[in-house]
Amino acid sequence: MTIWPVRPTCHGETPMGFGQPEWRPSDPTYTSTCDCGYDHIGPYGYPFRTCSHCGSIHPGDFAEWCKKAPVTLGGSDWKYGYPHKLYVEGIPNPLAGQLVDSSSTSRNYEHEPTEQEIETVKQSLSNLQHIEARVRPPRVPGIYPGDRMWNVCVHGRNPPPQTSFAKLYTAHLEDEGYDDEAMELILNLINNRSGITFYKENGVLKYRAPYFGYQR
Secondary structure, three states, X not given: OOOOOOOOOOOOOOHHHOOOOOXXXXXXXXXXXXXXXXXXXXXXXXXXXXXXOOOOEOHHHHHHHXXXXXXXXXXXXXXXOOOOEEEEEOOEOOOOOOOEEEEEEEEEEOOOOOHHHHHHHHHOOOOOOEEEEEEEOOOOOOOOHHHHOEEEEEEEEEOOOOEOOEEEEHHHHHOXXXXXXXXXXXXXXXXXXXXXXXXXXXXXXEEEOOOOOOOO
């Protein structure tokens, strides 16, 4: 039986004063509600758990998707002096085939906007397949100057990418909770797909790369 970390521990208990990191459940539809009341969808669905602190895909979920799809790793990020992040490509986007939100814009008015003014805002997204405008009246009292004005918020939808966006932070190789089988599996998957070899030596995570800044 392969045992994976139950929660992310590599960031510490309360990194930067935030709460304890956790693995967020998968979110295949990735919906949220805009300030104007519009229900925002996508553009990516996330059929895997993610770290609440850094957004990394759960290593166990990455391993599972490697069994089911042609998953690759590319574009290692070296901004901290080592390959601390890898981009995961090839996981199918659950929202593929639908229209999802790809862009939005808004404009404030001191008066209630006319139909012509609403149409003018919508024109800025005229290249998208579906456009919807919402008008928000002033908030009284308001916190910000814009709260006391009328607002036109426009959202546009287009077909989404066929694959989801994911990233794998290598710090999660130091999470507590791996058994030997899981650690061997995740290291082999990363090494075979990224061209960068990660390994443990006396309990310390190390790596070898063809050269500094290497990216496949």
